[in-house]
Amino acid sequence: MLSKIILAGFGGQGIIVAGKLLASAAMKLGKNVTHFPSYGAEMRGGTCNCSVVISDKQISSPIINEPDVAIVLNKPSKDKYEPKCKTNGMLILNKSLIKDETKRTDLKVGYIDASEIAERIGNSKVANMVILGAFAKITSLVNINSLIDSLKDVFPTMPDKLLDLNIKALQEGFNLAYVI
Amino acid sequence: MEKVQLLKGNEALAEAAVRAGCRYYFGYPITPQNEIPAYMSKRLPEVGGVFIQAESETASINMVYGACSCGARAMTSSSSPGISLMQEGLSYLAGADLPAVVINVMRGGPGLGNISPSQADYLQSVKGGGHGDYNLIVLAPYSVQEIVDLTIKCFDLAFKYRNPVMLIADGMLGQMSEPVVLPKMIDVKDDLDWVVGNGNHAIIHSLYLNPEDMLEIHNAKLQKKYEAIKNECIEFEKYLCDDATSIFVSYGTPARVCKAAIDELREKGIKVGLFRPISLWPFPEKELNELASQVANHSGKVIVVEMAKNQLEQDVKLAVNGKCEIVALNKLGGAIFNETEIIDFVLKDRK
Amino acid sequence: MTQKTLYSKPKSLTDKVMHYCPGCSHSVVHKLLAEIIDEFDIQKDAIFIAPVGCAVLLYDYIDCDTVEASHGRAAAVATGIKRVKPNKQVISYQGDGDLLAIGMGETLHAANRGENITVVFINNAIYGMTGGQMAPTTLVGQKTATTAAGRKPSNEGYPIGACELINTLQAPYFIERCKVNDSKSIIKTKNILKKALKYQMEDKGYSFVEILSNCPTNWGLSPKDSNKWIEDIMQKNFPIGNFRDNGKEA
Ligand SMILES: Cc1ncc(C[n+]2csc(CCOP(=O)(O)OP(=O)(O)O)c2C)c(N)n1
Ligand code: SF4
Numbered sequence: 001m002l003s004k005i006i007l008a009g010f011g012g013q014g015i016i017v018a019g020k021l022l023a024s025a026a027m028k029l030g031k032n033v034t035h036f037p038s039y040g041a042e043m044r045g046g047t048c049n050c051s052v053v054i055s056d057k058q059i060s061s062p063i064i065n066e067p068d069v070a071i072v073l074n075k076p077s078k079d080k081y082e083p084k085c086k087t088n089g090m091l092i093l094n095k096s097l098i099k100d101e102t103k104r105t106d107l108k109v110g111y112i113d114a115s116e117i118a119e120r121i122g123n124s125k126v127a128n129m130v131i132l133g134a135f136a137k138i139t140s141l142v143n144i145n146s147l148i149d150s151l152k153d154v155f156p157t158m159p160d161k162l163l164d165l166n167i168k169a170l171q172e173g174f175n176l177a178y179v180i
Numbered sequence: 181m182e183k184v185q186l187l188k189g190n191e192a193l194a195e196a197a198v199r200a201g202c203r204y205y206f207g208y209p210i211t212p213q214n215e216i217p218a219y220m221s222k223r224l225p226e227v228g229g230v231f232i233q234a235e236s237e238t239a240s241i242n243m244v245y246g247a248c249s250c251g252a253r254a255m256t257s258s259s260s261p262g263i264s265l266m267q268e269g270l271s272y273l274a275g276a277d278l279p280a281v282v283i284n285v286m287r288g289g290p291g292l293g294n295i296s297p298s299q300a301d302y303l304q305s306v307k308g309g310g311h312g313d314y315n316l317i318v319l320a321p322y323s324v325q326e327i328v329d330l331t332i333k334c335f336d337l338a339f340k341y342r343n344p345v346m347l348i349a350d351g352m353l354g355q356m357s358e359p360v361v362l363p364k365m366i367d368v369k370d371d372l373d374w375v376v377g378n379g380n381h382a383i384i385h386s387l388y389l390n391p392e393d394m395l396e397i398h399n400a401k402l403q404k405k406y407e408a409i410k411n412e413c414i415e416f417e418k419y420l421c422d423d424a425t426s427i428f429v430s431y432g433t434p435a436r437v438c439k440a441a442i443d444e445l446r447e448k449g450i451k452v453g454l455f456r457p458i459s460l461w462p463f464p465e466k467e468l469n470e471l472a473s474q475v476a477n478h479s480g481k482v483i484v485v486e487m488a489k490n491q492l493e494q495d496v497k498l499a500v501n502g503k504c505e506i507v508a509l510n511k512l513g514g515a516i517f518n519e520t521e522i523i524d525f526v527l528k529d530r531k
Numbered sequence: 532m533t534q535k536t537l538y539s540k541p542k543s544l545t546d547k548v549m550h551y552c553p554g555c556s557h558s559v560v561h562k563l564l565a566e567i568i569d570e571f572d573i574q575k576d577a578i579f580i581a582p583v584g585c586a587v588l589l590y591d592y593i594d595c596d597t598v599e600a601s602h603g604r605a606a607a608v609a610t611g612i613k614r615v616k617p618n619k620q621v622i623s624y625q626g627d628g629d630l631l632a633i634g635m636g637e638t639l640h641a642a643n644r645g646e647n648i649t650v651v652f653i654n655n656a657i658y659g660m661t662g663g664q665m666a667p668t669t670l671v672g673q674k675t676a677t678t679a680a681g682r683k684p685s686n687e688g689y690p691i692g693a694c695e696l697i698n699t700l701q702a703p704y705f706i707e708r709c710k711v712n713d714s715k716s717i718i719k720t721k722n723i724l725k726k727a728l729k730y731q732m733e734d735k736g737y738s739f740v741e742i743l744s745n746c747p748t749n750w751g752l753s754p755k756d757s758n759k760w761i762e763d764i765m766q767k768n769f770p771i772g773n774f775r776d777n778g779k780e781a
């Protein structure tokens with residue numbers, strides 16, 4: 001099994017670390033993983049993305065041309081990645097910031113009010129965790145516990161209070177995600 | 181055993197160097213290797229080491245020259261344009277038999293090019309990009325784990341042969357994260373009699389004024405060392421070569437993509453394999469030549485896959501030495517090969 | 532009712548959307564230079580040297596002949612151009628890493644020869660392009676990607692004053708430090724740049740204009756706060772003012 005996942009959004013939405021957490025969680029489940037961020041001048045202008053590949057076999061290239069799943073946190077990213085998704089692939093949207101309909105009819109679309117939920121539980125910055133929780137629910141590619149277990153590896157110096165908030169965000173995302 | 185960690189290539193490299201005993205890092209920022217100096221600036225002071233952000237790559241390599249003259253485990257890292265600036269220093273390091281470790285996380289060229297992955301510094305690295313008759317030992321990883329293993333090897337070889345060693349990786353390897361296992365901190369005890377700082381009138385130099393009885397002899401000595409390295413340091417990987425009728429030759433990221441292409445081509449009944457040089461200098465010439473005979477017997481081809489034009493291919497031509505046909509697939513702009521391109525190339529070429 | 536044009540974009544500025552981060556001083560200085568080029572009507576006579584730094588794509592925005600130099604070598608490239616085309620206005624535009632770190636040698640020697648060029652120095656106390664590493668002008672205690680705990684003089688020395696350094700040389704004709712963090716200073720800086728270029732057009736010799744600039748992205752500040760930081764902190768380390776003006780009327 002080979003899954004190619006792109007995460008995309010504004011700089012500052014924690015896209016790169018969310019990708020790192022996803023890759024760590026999959027690694028904990030014994031998978032081969034790669035994580036590849038956009039870097040350098042690519043990041044100027046405020047958008048940001050990263051590619052995560054999860055596989056049972058050795059991974060040839062960390063680059064993703066056609067994602068199986070695109071997790072998008074803002075509208076410019078949806079506009080960019082909706083057309084690129086694989087046929088019958090999946091789009092997971094931050095409904096708080098993306099109001100317009102998806103154009104493609106072959107895609108499975110998952111929704112989560114990531115930014116609103118993050119704000120409600122205490123900090124808009126954890127919208128990235130909310131949408132990762134939603135991803136775990138909708139795809140079952142990683143489970144929520146492996147994500148929670150990986151938090152300490154990805155954020156070794158994070159204080160407990162913030163860790164708890166991140167765990168809450170993952171759980172809320174998991175519980176409130178829905179697919180149409 | 182340490183536990184498996186998810187690490188970015190550049191950071192894994194930096195930590196591996198620290199564990200190999202590197203305590204002195206001198207470097208200048210350049211993408212896509214900036215995580216190496218950033219990491220070293222925090223890490224080295226923790227282990228009693230020194231980090232200096234130099235004013236240029238020319239300064240970096242000469243700071244390394246100075247530190248190595250004292251027998252220290254020292255390194256620098258950069259990317260293509262910065263490595264160009266280090267060529268003079270590399271020639272001096274080689275001329276003075278100094279054990280420096282230099283990392284090139286390659287990006288697109290020539291000139292400012294771009295910051296995307298590239299392999300276009302192959303010839304500069306393996307043919308000695310500076311002046312004079314010299315060779316660097318050049319190693320090329322293709323995964324983050326191999327970055328760790330080979331970085332440690334760089335220090336071992338540099339000190340074993342008193343020769344500068346370069347590790348070259350395309351920018352992709354520096355930027356991507358993969359699971360790795362790091363080795364334990366190595367307890368280094370280099371007992372060196374040639375170093376300055378002990379008051380023994382040690383001289384580190386590369387000036388040998390007399391042609392006949394000085395420079396001739398010095399260069400002959402260097403050449404003898406290079407012969408030993410050629411005999412002892414060849415490294416390569418063969419993937420599904422035993423029954424292969426055609427062989428890819430590739431290193432770094434493109435070699436990974438070749439492996440995936442091979443798996444698919446074999447499902448279609450096409451027997452291809454991969455020959456992946458890990459030591460680029462010395463180049464595994466003999467081993468590739470033997471494979472070329474096998475390929476020739478099947479009227480197959482050697483297919484060079486590189487993110488450069490006619491660079492690795494030149495060494496492949498020398499190794500194959502006319503035994504079989506060689507074709508090449510190149511990328512020159514910083515994009516990465518995908519499996520489909522490689523598979524299509526092979527299928528089209530068979531028609 | 533007739534309509535009157537009160538303001539238009541400088542002719543020498545292209546329509547291309549700038550890649551600079553929101554609020555970045557590079558865009559302000561580009562616009563000033565384009566206005567000056569228009570006012571002197573030298574769009575066809577100015578030759579820019581683009582540095583290696585965030586302003587490397589300067590030629591996409593300023594519509595003049597431009598040569599891209601390798602990192603730090605702009606003053607040497609400018610010298611080559613000026614010696615071949617003495618009647619053209621040669622403007623070298625450089626950041627602090629470019630001008631004071633890797634290009635220190637070229638910078639000082641071009642100044643010391645009194646090359647008849649204008650050097651525009653964008654001092655933002657950091658390496659913008661490569662992601663926020665320490666620059667020669669990084670302040671003591673300032674946190675960067677390579678000085679996580681702040682610049683420490685014991686390991687990294689002190690920030691270099693470019694104007695002060697160049698002012699030790701005999702040949703330069705005009706040296707001034709200014710800033711672009713509010714509208715008043717922007718207008719002042721425009722006049723200073725204009726003067727520097729005028730001297731070049733009059734064959735007076737080397738002119739150097741240092742502009743205290745922001746880098747909101749790598750300073751981790753909002754554009755507004757970054758301009759305040761220039762006012763409250765940066766300026767104290769790099770006092771603004773004229774260091775030399777050999778053309779000043781007695
Ligand atoms: C020889 C060489 N070394 C390093 C680099 C990488 N590099 C690109 S821009 C830059 C520094 C930019 O800083 P600065 O000059 O202050 O300009 P800013 O981006 O802050 O405007 C560096 C080190 C390069 N391109 N070439
Ligand atoms: S990184 Fe800094 S200098 Fe570069 S464009 Fe952004 S704000 Fe300006």
Ligand SMILES: [Mg+2]
Nearest residue numbers: 626627657659
């Ligand atoms: Mg700068």
